Amino acid sequence: MLASKAISRGDIAKLTAQIREKTIPRWTATVARRALAEVQGSKPVRYRQFVDGREGAPLDSVRVGGQIRFLFQRLGPVLEWIYEELVPRSPYGPERGEPHYRDVHWVFVDEKRTWPGAVTEIQVNEKVVFVNTRPYARRLEHGWSTQAPDGVYELVGLEATRRFPQALTEFGYLRPEEVPEEIPWRTRPYYAYPSLTVRARQ
Secondary structure (H helix, E strand, O other), X not given: OOOOOOOOHHHHHHHHHHHHHHHHHHHHHHHHHHHXXXXXXXXXXXXXXXXXXXEOOOHHHOOOOOOEEEEEOOOHHHHHHHHHHHHHHOOOOOOOOOOOHHHOXXXXXXXXXXXXXXXXXXXXXXXXXXXXXXXXXXXXXXXXXXXXXXXXXXXXXXXXXXXXXXXXXXXXXXXXXXXXXXXXXXXXXXXXXXXXXXXXXX
């Protein structure tokens, strides 16, 4: 029977160093991948990845005692809320053969037209723009209609800012040439359309 070889202090130190420098970070990365898969489920969502404070660094590069963090940008509920507030607050006039104000709250994601229900997350560098392109839309922001004496877009933007701190919501006006797509009726260069720009806070 062969006698077992005694383990030296140097061997123990090497084994300990290997576990600390390679095995533990690998375990940490594996746990992070599993947690990410559970959050995403069957439909992957976009996110920002931070490893020891370094954005985009590989998971396996985590240090012993380090931290892996995923930042998800779930702004779909914010966008849906904004749209669902704009429509009922919109004045509604008599039918005159043209689209009503409440029917032309356009939504653009990085200059591509879409609708709120189609947007569940947006990247930090993307922006969502709500804009109404009726010629009298700006006048409505200044009390032109008794149905909306305090305006529409600016009020919705202020309330969205209070309700959703994870989103940066800004009220403003767009000139006709600033609207991402050509609108289907005549415009004049002095028109200004009320808009809300929504971005994920960094």
